[in-house]
Every structure is written in structure tokens, then in C-alpha cells.
Amino acid sequence: MKMKCLRSLVWAAVAAVTLTGWSAQAAPIRIVTTLTDLADFARNVGGDHVEVFSLATGIEDTHGVPMKPSFLPRLNRADLLLLIGFGCEHAFLPALIEASKNPRIEYGHPGYVDCSQGIDPVGVPKSTDHSQGDVHPYGNPHYLLDPVLARTAVSNICAALVQNFPQYAADFTRNRDAYLAQLDAKIAAWEQAAAVLKGVKFVSYHEHWPYFAKRFGLDYIGTIELKPGIDPTPRHIEELVNEMKAQHVPIVVREPQFPEKVPALIAKQTGATLVKLPIMPGGVPHTGTYIEMMDYLIRTMVGAVAK
Ligand SMILES: [Zn+2]
Ligand SMILES: [Zn+2]
Numbered sequence: 001m002k003m004k005c006l007r008s009l010v011w012a013a014v015a016a017v018t019l020t021g022w023s024a025q026a027a028p029i030r031i032v033t034t035l036t037d038l039a040d041f042a043r044n045v046g047g048d049h050v051e052v053f054s055l056a057t058g059i060e061d062t063h064g065v066p067m068k069p070s071f072l073p074r075l076n077r078a079d080l081l082l083l084i085g086f087g088c089e090h091a092f093l094p095a096l097i098e099a100s101k102n103p104r105i106e107y108g109h110p111g112y113v114d115c116s117q118g119i120d121p122v123g124v125p126k127s128t129d130h131s132q133g134d135v136h137p138y139g140n141p142h143y144l145l146d147p148v149l150a151r152t153a154v155s156n157i158c159a160a161l162v163q164n165f166p167q168y169a170a171d172f173t174r175n176r177d178a179y180l181a182q183l184d185a186k187i188a189a190w191e192q193a194a195a196v197l198k199g200v201k202f203v204s205y206h207e208h209w210p211y212f213a214k215r216f217g218l219d220y221i222g223t224i225e226l227k228p229g230i231d232p233t234p235r236h237i238e239e240l241v242n243e244m245k246a247q248h249v250p251i252v253v254r255e256p257q258f259p260e261k262v263p264a265l266i267a268k269q270t271g272a273t274l275v276k277l278p279i280m281p282g283g284v285p286h287t288g289t290y291i292e293m294m295d296y297l298i299r300t301m302v303g304a305v306a307k
Contacts (some may be wrong), residue, residue, distance in 0.1 A: 029165055032074050032105070033082040034089045035062060036281040037144045038115060040290045041154045042082060044179040046161060049168050053078075055096075058282020061257045062142070063135040063229060064091050075100030078111065080164060082157060085116030088141035091134075113160040115153040119143050122210050135229035136207070145279065146211035147187050147294055151180055186291055190298045191216070197298075200305055203244060203272075204253035205263055208279050212297070221249050224262055232262065244270040251275060251304050256283045273304045 028051040033039040039054035046052065053074045056065045062084070075081065075096060083089050097106060104111035121139025143149040158176040162169045198217040202209075205224045213220040222243065226236050243249075244266070252272045254263040256279075267274035277300060278284045278293055287293040 029080065029161070030074075030078050031080045031082060032078040034065065034093060035084060035144075037150070037290045037293070038082045038084070038153065038157070040281055041150075041157050041179075042080075045154060045158045045172055045175050047171060047175050049165070049171065050161075056280065056282075058278065058280050058287070059256050062088055062279060065089075067092070067096070071096060072100055075105065076102050078102060078105050080111045080113055080160060081105035082113045082115055082160075084141050084144070085114040086121050086139050086141035086143075087135075087137040090137065110160075110164055113157065115156045116141070116143065117156050118152050119149055122214075123207070140207060140210055140228075142208045142279065143211050144290075145209060145297075146215040147183060147190065148215060149211060150290065151183060154180060154183070183291070186294065190294060193298050193302060196305055197301055200251065200301075201247055201249040202251035202253055202301075203240065203249060203266075204277075205255050205258040208255060209253065216298075216301075218301075221247060224252075224258075224266065237262065237266065241266055241269050244272065250307075251301070253277050255279050273307050275300050275304050277301075 029046065029049055031039075031042045031046065031050050031052045033042060033052065033054045035056045036054045036058045039052045042050060042052045055071055056062070060066065078100075081097070083093060097112075103109060106112060121141070121143070123136060124139035125137065144153060154176060158172050161172045165172075194216040199219055201219045201221050202213075203222050203224065204220075207223050207225070207228050209218075209220055212218070222240055224232050224237070224240065226232050232240075249270065250272050252263050252267040252270075252274045254260055254274060254276050256276060260274075260276075264274055266272070276284060277297055278287050281287050281290055281293045283293070284296065287296045
């Protein structure tokens with residue numbers, strides 16, 4: 001009898017410690033994102049309730065993030081998976097989801113969060129035969145380079161967090177509002193700084209920039225790639241160079257994941273300025289957050305125009 005009493009006391013003590021431990025410090029919500037901008041948004045909205053891991057570090061091709069051994073355990077334990085959508089990740093993500101053996105983040109489940117909901121894509125292919133390239137199958141997925149569309153992604157992330165973890169709804173909503181207010185102030189500043197970019201012509205390696213160009217009034221003339229995801233041919237480069245000379249295009253954009261050789265050659269042949277622009281946070285130094293990246297993009301383009 002005495003022994004039994006002691007044992008239940010010990011059990012009660014263990015249970016009490018476990019329970020207080022739980023309520024005082026609940027396990028963080030585990031979020032995996034494909035790209036670094038989504039990770040930055042998730043940290044801002046989730047605050048201290050979340051632990052965020054991005055598959056990309058910032059320098060990769062958004063359509064082909066190379067697999068690392070760390071991905072599968074991260075995905076296996078994830079509560080939420082945040083992705084860009086419009087097929088941006090279709091070359092690498094479906095296989096990772098399958099291999100992760102985590103039903104929470106499978107397509108159609110509440111932990112699978114497509115951040116493009118509510119966004120109208122540009123450049124939707126008229127056919128699905130992949131003759132227009134394979135990497136933009138449902139339209140151009142690079143909408144986060146327009147900070148106004150980034151607001152939609154931030155709100156989608158907040159909605160997914162609230163749906164999955166309603167106990168923290170007030171915190172998530174407050175964090176979202178604070179971040180959007182910060183973003184809105186920056187958008188006003190970027191639009192003001194970008195006034196000198198109105199009508200400025202440019203080309204880039206990959207078709208990353210239609211949303212950016214539309215937001216800030218630039219004139220996007222073409223890409224070095226033949227089609228999204230398809231390498232240039234000598235004939236295409238010759239045509240692009242002639243077109244750039246005829247239209248006096250002053251800027252060639254090179255994204256960090258593509259080699260510098262061809263863009264540098266085109267800049268040299270046309271007298272244009274070559275600039276290296278990140279397409280997500282971390283793509284070049286000092287662009288660790290989305291806001292820092294947008295600052296960098298506007299500053300660099302304005303600097304190139306001033307030359
Ligand atoms: Zn395909
Ligand atoms: Zn693309």
C-alpha cells in the first residue's frame with residue numbers, strides 16, 4: 001500500500017512537470033518553404049511560434065533547387081509546407097513531398113500551402129505541349145518580385161497559420177498587420193525612388209521580371225534564354241543584340257544562378273550596363289530579407305540608369 005502510494009506520487013510529479021513544460025513552451029510550429037522570400041514572410045507572421053526552414057538558400061534556380069540530405073527529415077517533420085505555386089517548383093517538389101512520407105504536407109491537405117492563391121498570373125501558355133518551355137507551365141510564377149503581390153502571399157501565409165493553429169490567431173494577425181504596414185511604407189519609398197526607371201528598357205537572362213517591370217514602369221524587352229528554361233541559340237542571341245542596338249536598351253540583368261559569360265558578352269556588344277540582381281533573398285550579399293532584397297533591386301537599377 002505504502003509502495004503504491006509513493007509510486008502514484010512520483011507519477012503525479014512527472015505528469016505535472018510534463019504538463020507545465022508543455023503549456024509554458026509548446027513545441028514550435030515547423031514550417032518548410034521552398035524559397036527564401038516565403039521563409040522571411042513566415043518568420044515575420046509566425047513570430048516566436050514558428051521554426052522556419054527554406055530549401056533554397058537564395059542563390060539557386062527557383063525551378064530547380066538541388067536536393068540536400070537535410071531536406072527529407074525537415075519535410076517529414078513539417079507542419080506546413082509553403083510554396084510559390086504556378087508550377088514553379090514542379091521539377092523538384094512533388095518527388096520530395098512523396099519521399100518525405102508526411103501526409104500533413106501532401107497536395108490537398110491543410111499543411112500544403114500554395115502562396116499564389118488570389119494572384120492572376122501573366123504569361124499563361126495558350127497550349128500545354130511544353131513547346132513554350134517547361135518551367136512556367138501555368139503562367140509566370142515570379143510574382144514576388146512585385147511587392148504589392150508579395151502582400152497577397154503574406155496574407156495567404158497568415159490565413160494558413162490561422163487555419164492550422166487557431167489558438168495563435170490573434171498573434172498571427174497582429175504580426176501580419178505589422179509586417180504589411182512596414183512593407184507598405186517601403187512600397188511607397190520604392191515607387192518614389194523608381195520614378196527614374198519609368199520607360200527604361202532592359203533584358204534579363206530568365207523571364208523573372210514581368211511583375212517587377214509592370215509595378216515600376218520599366219519596359220521589359222526580352223530574355224537571353226530562348227524560352228523559360230531553354231538555353232539560348234546563337235541565332236536568338238544575334239537577334240536579341242540587334243534588337244537591343246535598334247532600341248538602345250541600356251541594361252542587361254544577370255541573375256546569380258546563371259553564368260556571367262553570355263550576359264557579359266551581350267552587354268559588351270550593345271554598350272549596355274550589366275547588373276547582377278538577386279531573384280530571392282540571399283541571392284547576393286546584404287539581401288537577407290525580402291525588404292533588403294527589394295531595396296537592393298531598386299538601388300541597383302536606379303544606379304545603372306544613372307550611368
Ligand atoms: Zn513539365
Ligand atoms: Zn521562371
